[in-house]
Structures are given as structure tokens and as C-alpha cells.
Amino acid sequence: MSLTRRSFLSTAAAATGLAAADMSALNVLRNPALASELKSSGKRVILLWLAGGASQLETFDPKPGRPTGGPYRAIDTAVPGIQISELMPKLAARMKQLAIIRSLDTKIGDHGQGARLMHLGRRDEPSLKYPDLGAMLARELGRAESQVPDYVSFYTATEGRGSAISQSGFLGARYNAMFLTEQNTPPNLRRLDGLTELDHKERADLRDLLSAQFARGRESAPLASHNEAYSRVRGLMASEKLFDISGEDQKTRDLYGPTLFGEQALIARRLVEAGVPFVKVSRAWWDSHGQNFETHLELVTELDRVYSALLDDLGSRGLLENTLIVTLSEFGRTPQINASLGRDHFASAWSVSLAGAGVKGGTVYGASDEDGNTVKDNKVGAAEVFATIFRAVGIDHKKDYQVGSRPVPLTDPGTKPIAEVLA
Amino acid sequence: MRLLPALLLIAASCTLAAALRADDLLPPDTLPEQVIDHYIDARLQRAGVSPAPSADDANLLRRTTLDLAGRIPTAGEARAFVASSDSGKRQQLVGRLMASPAFNRQQTAEFDALLMDGTKSSIKEYLAKAFRENFSWDRMFRDMIVGEPDDAKQQGAIRFVASRAKDQDKLTVDTSVLFFGVNVSCAKCHDHPLVADWKQDHYYGMLSFFSRTFEVGEFFGEREYGKVNFKTVAGDSKDAKLMFLTGTVVEEPQSDEPNDKSKREEKQRIEELKKKKEPPPPPSYSRRSALVDAALKDEQSEFFSRAIVNHVWNRFFGRGLVNPVDQMHSENTASHPDLLAWLARDMRTSGYDLRRLIRGIVTSQAYARSSRWDSADKRPNDSLFAVALVRPLKPWQYGTSLLIASQNPDNLPADLSPEDLDKRMESLESAGRGLCSQFEVPTADFQVGVDEALLFSNGQKVAGELLRDGQDRLLAKLADCPDDKSAAETAIWNVFARPPAAEEVQGMTAFLSQRTDRAAEARKQFIWALLTSGECRFNY
Numbered sequence: 001m002s003l004t005r006r007s008f009l010s011t012a013a014a015a016t017g018l019a020a021a022d023m024s025a026l027n028v029l030r031n032p033a034l035a036s037e038l039k040s041s042g043k044r045v046i047l048l049w050l051a052g053g054a055s056q057l058e059t060f061d062p063k064p065g066r067p068t069g070g071p072y073r074a075i076d077t078a079v080p081g082i083q084i085s086e087l088m089p090k091l092a093a094r095m096k097q098l099a100i101i102r103s104l105d106t107k108i109g110d111h112g113q114g115a116r117l118m119h120l121g122r123r124d125e126p127s128l129k130y131p132d133l134g135a136m137l138a139r140e141l142g143r144a145e146s147q148v149p150d151y152v153s154f155y156t157a158t159e160g161r162g163s164a165i166s167q168s169g170f171l172g173a174r175y176n177a178m179f180l181t182e183q184n185t186p187p188n189l190r191r192l193d194g195l196t197e198l199d200h201k202e203r204a205d206l207r208d209l210l211s212a213q214f215a216r217g218r219e220s221a222p223l224a225s226h227n228e229a230y231s232r233v234r235g236l237m238a239s240e241k242l243f244d245i246s247g248e249d250q251k252t253r254d255l256y257g258p259t260l261f262g263e264q265a266l267i268a269r270r271l272v273e274a275g276v277p278f279v280k281v282s283r284a285w286w287d288s289h290g291q292n293f294e295t296h297l298e299l300v301t302e303l304d305r306v307y308s309a310l311l312d313d314l315g316s317r318g319l320l321e322n323t324l325i326v327t328l329s330e331f332g333r334t335p336q337i338n339a340s341l342g343r344d345h346f347a348s349a350w351s352v353s354l355a356g357a358g359v360k361g362g363t364v365y366g367a368s369d370e371d372g373n374t375v376k377d378n379k380v381g382a383a384e385v386f387a388t389i390f391r392a393v394g395i396d397h398k399k400d401y402q403v404g405s406r407p408v409p410l411t412d413p414g415t416k417p418i419a420e421v422l423a
Numbered sequence: 424m425r426l427l428p429a430l431l432l433i434a435a436s437c438t439l440a441a442a443l444r445a446d447d448l449l450p451p452d453t454l455p456e457q458v459i460d461h462y463i464d465a466r467l468q469r470a471g472v473s474p475a476p477s478a479d480d481a482n483l484l485r486r487t488t489l490d491l492a493g494r495i496p497t498a499g500e501a502r503a504f505v506a507s508s509d510s511g512k513r514q515q516l517v518g519r520l521m522a523s524p525a526f527n528r529q530q531t532a533e534f535d536a537l538l539m540d541g542t543k544s545s546i547k548e549y550l551a552k553a554f555r556e557n558f559s560w561d562r563m564f565r566d567m568i569v570g571e572p573d574d575a576k577q578q579g580a581i582r583f584v585a586s587r588a589k590d591q592d593k594l595t596v597d598t599s600v601l602f603f604g605v606n607v608s609c610a611k612c613h614d615h616p617l618v619a620d621w622k623q624d625h626y627y628g629m630l631s632f633f634s635r636t637f638e639v640g641e642f643f644g645e646r647e648y649g650k651v652n653f654k655t656v657a658g659d660s661k662d663a664k665l666m667f668l669t670g671t672v673v674e675e676p677q678s679d680e681p682n683d684k685s686k687r688e689e690k691q692r693i694e695e696l697k698k699k700k701e702p703p704p705p706p707s708y709s710r711r712s713a714l715v716d717a718a719l720k721d722e723q724s725e726f727f728s729r730a731i732v733n734h735v736w737n738r739f740f741g742r743g744l745v746n747p748v749d750q751m752h753s754e755n756t757a758s759h760p761d762l763l764a765w766l767a768r769d770m771r772t773s774g775y776d777l778r779r780l781i782r783g784i785v786t787s788q789a790y791a792r793s794s795r796w797d798s799a800d801k802r803p804n805d806s807l808f809a810v811a812l813v814r815p816l817k818p819w820q821y822g823t824s825l826l827i828a829s830q831n832p833d834n835l836p837a838d839l840s841p842e843d844l845d846k847r848m849e850s851l852e853s854a855g856r857g858l859c860s861q862f863e864v865p866t867a868d869f870q871v872g873v874d875e876a877l878l879f880s881n882g883q884k885v886a887g888e889l890l891r892d893g894q895d896r897l898l899a900k901l902a903d904c905p906d907d908k909s910a911a912e913t914a915i916w917n918v919f920a921r922p923p924a925a926e927e928v929q930g931m932t933a934f935l936s937q938r939t940d941r942a943a944e945a946r947k948q949f950i951w952a953l954l955t956s957g958e959c960r961f962n963y
Contacts, residue, residue: 126593127600127608127749149873173863173872188877192886195948203948204880206934211957213927217795219802220813223957225870230955232873233880404747404867405755406609 040394043357044272044323045137047280048265048307050299051160052111052287055333055343056351058085058296059303060100061368068335068371071293079362087300090308094355096362097311097320099421102351103366103375106331106382109345111287114330115163121386122412128403131169133386134278136410138175140395141277144228147235148242148276153177154184154264157284163330164282170403174225177280184260184267185243189236204234242270255309257302265306269313272323286329290340303327311355324357324392328385335372349375352385358392360423380418386410387417448765451772455783458769462762463789463808472800474809475793480505481921482963483791484516489816489962490739490785491520493529494848495824498913499837501920517785521778524845527554528852530777532819533738536864538567538601544586549579560731560775561719564602569712570705577642577702584711588636588643595630602718603668604730604751613656620753621668627653628666632714635706639696644703645711648678665710667717668726676708726751728767732780736766739784741812742805747867758806794963814962815865819852822859825954826851828918829889831900858888871960879955889954890947901946907935910946918953 057063062074062085074083077095084092084100091098108114116124119132131139138150155161161181168175178186191200211227245253245266256262261283268279283303288295307325314320332350333343349368355361366378387397390410397417400407449458467474478486484504488496496504504512520526531550539545546567553563566580577585587594596608610626635646651663665673681689696703718727729751737743744763745751757763766780773779784790794811796802803809816824827835827848835847861878863869879885892898897917904910911931915923931949938945953959 125608126590126596127606168872170868172868172870173874174870176872176874178874188874188881190881192881192883199944199948200880202934203952206931206949206952207955209930210927210952214956214958214963217797218813218963219796220961222815222865222869222871223813223961226815226876226957226960229871229873229876230880233876236873236877237881405750 040141042322043141043393044276044319045141045278045357045389045393046265046268046272046310046323046325047133047278048303048325048327049155049164049280049282050286050303050327050329051115051155051157051164051282051284052329053114053331053333053345054286054299054303054327054329055288055292055296056102056349056368057333057335057343057372058087058293058300060084060351060353061102061349061372062086063335063370063372066335066371068337068373070337072296082362082364085300087296088304090304094308094311097315097355097359098361099354099359099363099365100351101353101365101380101385101388101418101421102349102368103378103380104332104347104350104352104382104385105375105379106347106350109331109347111160111330111345112163114345114347115160116165117382118328118330119165119167121382128406128408129167129169130408131171131175132165132167133389134166134177134280135168135171135175136390137278137393137395139171140390141393142175143275146275147232148239148271148274149178149186149236150276151175151177151278152186152268152271152276153179153280153282154267155179155181155280155282155284156260156264157282159285159287161282161284166280170401170408172225174228184245184264185240189240189243191237201234204230239274242274242276243267245270252313255313257305257309259302259306261302262306262309265310266313269310269319272314273317273319288333289338289342289344292333292337292341292343307355314356320356322357324359324389325355326389327353349373354388354392354421358394358423360421363421365418365420383411383415384418387415388421391417391422448761448768451768455766455769455780456787458765459762459783459787459789462759462765463787466759467803467807467809470803470807472803472807472809473798474803474807475796475798475811477788477791478793478811479921480512482793483513485920486790486811486962487513487516487785488520489820489824491517491529491781492523492525492848493532493817493820493823493852494525495827496920497827497835497837497844498832498916498920499835499839501916503837505922513791514786517782519841521782523841524555525848527551528849530554532817536817537734537738538583539586540864540866542586544582546580546582549582553580557778560770560777561727562775564718564727565715568598568715569709575702584633584636585643588638591630591633591636594633594636595626598633598714599629599668600749601734602730603726604733604745604748605668605726606749607668623653623655624661624664624666625668625670627651627661627663628672629668631663631665632710635710639693639703640700642696642702645706645709647706647708648680650680665713667714667723669723671717671721671723673713673717675710675713678708724771725767728770728775729763731775731777732763732766732770735777735780736784739781739790740808741814742808746806758808811963815869815871816960816962818859818862818864819855820962821862821960822855822857823848823852824855824959825858825889826855828954828959829897829950830917831895831897832913832917833900834895858885876955879951890951897950898943898946901950902943907932910935911949914950914953918950919958 057070058072062083063069064074073086075086075089075092076083077092079095082095106117108117120130121133122130134151134153142150153166155164166177166179180186207230215223215227245263248266256266264281268281271279286299310325311320314323331345331347334346338344349372366380367376369376390397397411397415398409400409449461481501484496484501488494531547531554534550535545535547567583570581571579574581584594587597596606600606607621607626607629610621610623614622631651634651635649636643637646653661653663655661665675717723733743733745733748733751737748744757744759745755770780789808792811794813796810805812897914901910901914904913908928911928912923934949935945
């Protein structure tokens with residue numbers, strides 16, 4: 001069993017004479033439920049963020065033959081009675097591993113606010129900066145002794161990048177994402193030319209020595225976090241190779257395909273294999289106000305391939321039972337097809353999917369009406385999806401963070417996970 | 424009588440308590456620094472704790488210079504201060520720093536960060552003028568909430584409201600937190616779970632002061648009508664009163680809801696204003712103005728004065744007298760209630776003079792304590808202020824300080840006139856802005872992220888700005904030092920602004936002497952280690 005972060009930190013701090021005390025005022029480990037901690041150990045999450053709003057009708061909730069259905073057919077899947085869009089034949093064959101939620105009603109049809117909602121699992125509050133899904137998972141699933149990042153986020157496209165927030169909020173900068181926008185390798189991981197490996201290491205040792213002297217008799221959480229940040233540098237630099245897929249065999253690379261999304265998903269697999277608890281791979285731009293069907297032909301086909309590759313690759317490595325894959329968007333798309341053959345923003349009845357760790361495959365939860373205009377059964381919102389994600393990887397979604405004097409639970413009070421899709 | 428709202432009872436009992444306490448407080452004509460030490464020491468005595476000793480001269484110089492001028496001292500300043508045997512040198516230092524334009528710049532940066540963080544907007548220009556001309560805090564409050572009389576284009580203090588006008592909840596909550604020290608957002612959806620004082624009526628009461636504020640193109644205006652209606656937990660619909668946090672209800676002129684015709688006309692007027700890019704005229708009755716009037720009167724002014732005392736205290740001590748600073752309510756009392764009450768009263772009677780409070784704080788013994796707890800006794804609770812807290816530097820402090828620390832000390836000689844020194848510092852402050860944009864403004868429970876450590880370890884920008892070659896760099900000065908020992912000492916004075924300790928000089932000399940084959944490179948790495956150390960990153 002891994003050490004909890006706090007107990008590790010206090011041990012390490014005591015050992016080096018650094019400030020121990022309260023690492024952050026977030027008193028999360030009040031009487032920890034050991035069982036759930038054990039269950040969450042070694043769990044990972046890959047989020048496929050479909051930026052711009054993917055259409056549920058061309059993916060997980062087709063309406064064939066209806067005026068809203070569009071040109072694509074629905075096909076049978078490996079699970080009798082469940083049909084999905086014909087654009088996803090590979091996922092159809094893997095339906096036994098998937099759970100689909102077809103009843104999201106998230107109210108917000110605006111990119112910025114919708115994306116915030118689906119990253120935070122709740123609406124913003126003026127006085128509190130909430131952490132996003134990745135930061136919470138990094139906090140709950142990460143291990144201090146780990147040499148790899150806790151939270152890696154890919155967003156290469158420029159459309160919608162500003163909305164795809166990455167914020168650690170009140171959890172603090174320790175849980176900030178390593179946010180990759182330009183390249184597939186994070187910035188500042190590589191030693192500058194002209195500085196030898198030896199000098200890089202020894203100047204860091206000198207820094208640690210000076211800082212340890214300074215920290216003597218000074219008990220301070222911010223000061224400890226400063227030293228902790230520097231102590232992670234060399235480990236993170238060593239993880240640079242995880243971002244390099246050139247060593248992967250051709251068969252594996254073919255599985256994911258030659259697109260950027262495919263390559264980043266393959267990096268995600270490498271990262272979770274090495275112990276990174278949360279990786280988000282963003283694919284933009286699904287915002288098909290015009291030419292919805294061409295856009296989705298391209299994007300859904302790619303998603304079908306990449307998602308399936310992850311299932312197969314993680315599966316064959318024995319990682320799938322510990323890795324949860326989730327697809328989220330800021331919202332879905334209107335059942336009505338507009339004059340430009342597009343679909344517009346639509347938050348009233350849309351779909352997300354889950355697969356892998358803790359998920360009961362071959363299930364569909366909730367339903368929209370026959371044209372997809374409203375939720376017919378089992379309406380859920382962002383909070384329920386978040387609670388489900390937490391529970392799938394063994395985290396108590398009701399656990400409180402103590403922010404100043406105020407207890408703030410992982411998901412809003414009263415939220416229930418969707419038991420029907422949990423294994 | 425039995426229908427008397429609980430709120431009035433609470434308000435009444437608050438006033439009563441304040442009145443009773445006033446008699447017990449130290450006399451109003453005592454100096455603030457003496458009052459601070461009196462109450463802090465009294466509590467230490469009651470707790471049986473002997474505080475940490477005073478910080479040494481160099482430490483105190485660094486702390487005070489960072490707090491009042493936003494930068495570390497130069498090596499020249501540090502050497503001179505340590506060498507001086509003048510018993511009045513600390514008072515003189517404070518006087519000198521507070522008289523310098525750098526103090527106004529530091530005040531501007533601090534208050535802009537406090538008031539505007541998270542808005543993507545700034546009121547720096549206004550603040551610079553306000554501090555230069557020594558505006559009182561109540562005047563600044565009015566300028567920020569109502570607007571300055573000569574600012575038709577809404578570019579000055581009123582950006583405080585303008586930058587939040589889109590979101591009335593944010594405007595309400597930020598105003599309450601920043602000016603009254605209370606966070607009422609929990610009372611929006613239900614009566615506050617922890618604080619009996621606050622009901623939904625208070626939240627919507629405060630919101631009502633802002634509910635008529637609306638955006639018009641790039642400007643905003645205030646309507647003369649409009650009510651706030653909210654849904655109680657029981658599901659009833661209720662009209663909000665124009666109510667301050669104390670429960671005091673503000674009487675206002677009758678306002679009628681407009682009929683459809685006048686609504687249409689209003690809409691037309693607004694469209695025209697938008698086209699002409701003009702702000703709407705001020706209303707004949709302004710609720711925001713009513714808020715300012717109410718907040719500065721009677722027992723409401725307790726909220727206003729206590730909040731600013733607590734914010735300023737928090738800035739200089741790293742922790743509020745009430746902590747967290749947005750939780751000043753009956754369930755979360757001050758660590759030193761009498762001290763807070765005295766300072767708040769002094770704030771009111773001195774005409775909301777921020778300089779007076781700051782001078783009192785930085786000349787107190789409580790402020791001057793060491794941040795190191797070397798005693799065998801258990802480290803006392805932070806709320807006793809027995810030992811100084813280590814505070815992360817603000818972005819602008821760190822940016823400027825890194826540039827000073829990596830300068831050739833010959834560029835900033837001790838005999839520079841104060842005016843010339845200030846000019847150079849001002850240019851370093853602007854040169855440091857690029858660096859400082861990399862850092863966050865620290866809030867409570869601040870943590871340094873690994874991004875920062877990676878940036879300093881491997882970033883081209885940092886290496887280029889701080890470790891480049893050049894005659895104006897510390898690196899050049901070290902190359903000119905006769906031996907490793909004097910290089911180590913020079914570097915420590917320059918970066919840490921204090922005399923070097925024997926063992927660290929020894930360690931550093933060893934570092935340099937093991938690298939004689941690449942001496943220049945070794946000096947560079949050695950400066951890097953000083954610049955990235957905890958000592959350089961924090962105000963201690």
C-alpha cells in the first residue's frame with residue numbers, strides 16, 4: 001500500500017529537517033476511510049475532452065429515421081439491444097466495455113461556462129476557486145514519492161483552449177496541470193545547452209543545502225512547498241522520455257493512428273503506465289454549426305479509432321482494470337438540423353461515456369425522447385457524472401476538503417453517483 | 424415585542440458589546456505601536472509563552488524594505504544599516520522608506536492585488552494618485568463604489584465596480600469580503616450554515632445595493648428602479664430589503680416599476696448611448712452611494728474599519744487578527760479582540776489614515792520578531808504572533824528582488840542619492856515585470872508549483888535574464904574578487920542582504936574550489952543556487 005501524501009511528506013520533512021506541520025490547511029485525511037483509500041490506490045484516469053461540443057446523435061445516442069436523425073444509421077453493438085452511430089463500428093464491437101450515459105441536462109449552452117461546468121463538476125462560486133477534475137484526481141490518486149507528473153493536459157488546437165480550463169483552485173499550485181499547448185513534450189523539462197548534467201545536479205544540491213539551512217526553525221507550508229517543488233524537478237526531467245513515442249513499435253502506433261489526437265492518446269497510455277494519475281487529451285473543434293455531418297464523419301471516425309486503441313492497448317497490458325477512460329464535452333448538439341446543415345449548442349439531453357476501471361460495461365443509463373429533444377428518463381447533471389467518476393476509481397465523492405473554516409465536498413452536497421454504470 | 428426580528432437583537436448586542444469594550448480599551452491617544460505591543464504581549468503572558476527574540480538588523484532591514492518599498496535592500500544599504508550604531512536607526516529607516524515614492528508604488532501594487540486580483544483589470548493609476556496624495560481609506564472606498572466626480576469615462580477607481588458589473592454576485596461578494604471582511608456567499612442559497620448572523624435576507628440585502636448596476640457597452644450605469652426577489656429555502660418568494668450586514672435597513676425613495684412604454688424608451692436610450700459610446704447619466708438616487716453612506720455610519724462602520732485593519736495586518740504579519748480574513752463574524756473571533764477594536768477605533772478617529780496604521784505596525788516589537796523558532800519549547804500557535812511568519816514574496820517583489828540580487832553591486836553604490844537610487848529602482852521594477860508575470864499573487868495557503876521550479880531550473884528566460892554575462896552583472900563583480908572567499912561573501916551580501924555566516928562561506932568556497940577548471944561556470948551555478956533558495960523567495 002502506498003503511503004498517503006501527508007504521511008509521506010511529514011516523514012520526508014522530518015528526515016530532512018524541513019518544516020513538517022500542516023502541509024496545506026486542507027485537512028482531508030480526517031479519519032480516513034482506509035478501505036476506500038485501498039480501493040483507489042493505483043487507479044488512473046484518461047479524459048478525452050471533445051472540445052466544442054460533440055454531437056450525441058452522431059455518437060452515443062443516434063435517432064435513426066427521425067427528422068432529427070441526420071444521414072447516419074445506427075448499428076448494433078456487441079451488446080444486444082444497444083445501438084450507437086454507424087460512425088463508431090470499432091466501439092460498437094467493444095460495447096461490452098463501455099457505459100453510456102444518455103441523459104445529461106446541464107443547462108448551459110455557452111462554450112466558456114459549459115466547459116467550466118464540465119471541468120469543475122459544479123458552477124463557479126464568486127468566493128471560492130474550485131479545483132478541476134484533474135486537480136482533484138491528482139490530489140486523490142497521486143503519490144508524493146512519485147517521480148512523474150500528477151496531471152498532464154494536452155490542448156494543441158487554439159479554438160476553445162481558453163475555455164478548457166485547468167485550475168487547481170483551492171488545492172494549490174501543487175496540483176497544477178502540466179499543460180501542453182505547443183508540443184507533445186512539456187516546456188522546461190530539458191536541461192539547457194551549455195550546462196552539464198553534473199553541474200545541473202550539483203547546483204541543485206547546493207540550493208537544497210542552503211534552503212535546508214534557511215528552513216531550520218521555520219515551520220511554513222509555503223516554504224515547504226517551495227522545497228518540494230524543486231525536489232521534483234529532476235524526477236520530472238527523467239520523465240521526459242514518456243512523452244517520446246518514437247520507441248513504440250509500429251503496430252502500436254498504427255493502432256492509434258497518425259493523427260495528433262492519436263499520438264497524444266498513445267502518450268497518455270505511456271503516462272498512465274508510468275503512474276501518472278490523470279491525463280487529459282483534448283480534441284478540437286467539434287463546434288459544427290455548419291456541415292455537422294462532414295465534421296462528425298472525420299472526428300467521430302478518429303475518436304472511434306483512438307478510443308478503441310486505448311481500450312485494446314490498456315487491456316492487453318493489464319492496465320484497463322485500473323484505468324478509467326471518460327469522454328466529456330461542454331455540451332452536446334441540437335437535434336434540430338439548421339439551414340447550414342449544422343447542429344448548434346445543446347445542453348438539454350446529451351451523452352457521455354465511461355470505460356475501464358470501476359465501470360460496468362455494456363450499460364446504457366438514462367434516455368432522451370424519441371427525437372432527442374429532452375431527457376425522458378434519469379436526468380443527471382455534471383455533479384452526478386463527477387461523483388460517478390470518483391466512485392469508479394474508489395474515491396469517496398462526499399469527502400470534504402477543509403477550506404479555511406468551510407468544508408467543501410468533492411461534489412456538491414446531495415449528489416449521488418450513478419450506481420447503474422458502476423461495476 | 425416578541426416579533427422583534429432576531430437580527431435587530433444581534434445588531435443591538437453587537438453595538439452594546441462594542442460600547443462596553445470601548446471603556447476598557449487603552450486610551451485613544453496612545454501610539455498604535457505601543458497599543459499593538461501591549462495587547463500582543465498581554466496575550467503571550469496569559470499563555471505563558473516567551474516570544475522569539477527580535478530579528479537581527481539585516482533581517483529587519485530586509486523585511487521592512489520588502490514590505491514598504493517592495494524590494495530587497497541593496498548590499499550597500501545592508502552593510503550600512505548593519506554597521507550603524509545609531510539607536511534610532513529603525514525609526515529612521517521607516518521614516519525614510521515611507522517618505523520615498525517607492526512606498527506609494529508598493530502601496531499601489533499591494534492594494535491593486537488585493538482589490539483587483541481575479542478581475543483581469545487594474546486600478547493602479549487611481550491608486551498611485553490616491554497614495555501620492557494620501558487619500559483616506561473611506562474616500563477611496565467611495566471612489567471605488569460610487570466613482571470619482573471627474574471620471575465621466577469610468578476609467579479610474581470605478582473600475583472596481585466596472586470590472587465586476589457583469590456579475591452581481593461577484594460584485595456583492597467581493598465588496599463584502601474586501602470592505603467588510605465577511606463572505607456572505609454561503610447565505611445565497613440558504614441561511615449561512617455556520618454563522619447565525621447571516622440569513623438569506625443579508626445576502627440579498629447586500630446584493631440589492633448592486634442590483635440596479637448594469638452594463639452599457641463598455642460602460643455601466645445604475646437604474647432608478649428595480650427590486651431583488653429571491654426564493655427562500657422554504658420555497659417562498661420574497662422581496663429583498665436594502666439591508667446592510669448588520670441588519671440595518673436603508674430607507675430609500677419610492678421607486679415604481681416602469682411600464683412597457685417607459686421600458687421601451689429606456690431601451691432606446693441605452694441603444695443610443697451604446698452607439699455614441701457614452702456612459703449613461705448617474706441616477707437621481709444611487710443605491711451604491713447609499714451603501715457607502717450606510718457603511719460609514721454608526722455600528723456599520725465597525726465592519727468597515729475592522730476589515731481594513733485586518734487586511735493590512737494580514738499583509739504585514741502573514742495572518743489576520745481574524746483569520747481567514749473573509750470570515751470576520753461572531754463564530755470566528757479575533758485572536759486579539761481588544762487590539763482589533765482599538766485599531767479599528769483609531770482608524771475611524773484618525774480619519775481612516777492608512778499610513779498611521781502601517782507606521783504603527785512596522786515600528787512595533789511584534790512586527791520585528793525573528794521568524795526562526797530556536798527555543799526548546801513547543802512552537803507557539805501562529806495566532807499568538809510570538810514568532811514571525813515566513814511569507815512568500817509577491818510577484819513584483821520577487822521580480823525586482825531577483826534583478827537587484829543579480830546586479831553588479833557597483834551599479835547600486837551606497838552613496839547614491841535617495842532620488843537616484845529610487846530612479847534606478849523604478850527602472851528595475853519595470854524590468855522585473857516580465858519575470859513577475861510568471862508568478863501568482865499568493866493567497867492564503869499558497870503553494871509554489873513545480874512549474875516555477877522547472878522554469879528556474881531549465882528556462883531560457885531565467886538563464887537569459889539573471890545569469891547572463893555582462894559588466895552590469897553580479898557575475899562580473901565575482902570574477903573580479905581576489906579569491907573565492909571574498910566572492911562568496913560578496914554574493915551573499917548581494918542576494919541575501921546580510922552578513923555571511925562562516926560555515927556557509929566555507930561550503931561555498933569548497934563548491935568553487937572544486938571547480939577551478941570551469942570557474943566562471945561555477946560562479947554562475949553558485950549564484951543560481953542563491954537566487955533559487957528559500958531565503959530569496961520569501962519574506963522572513
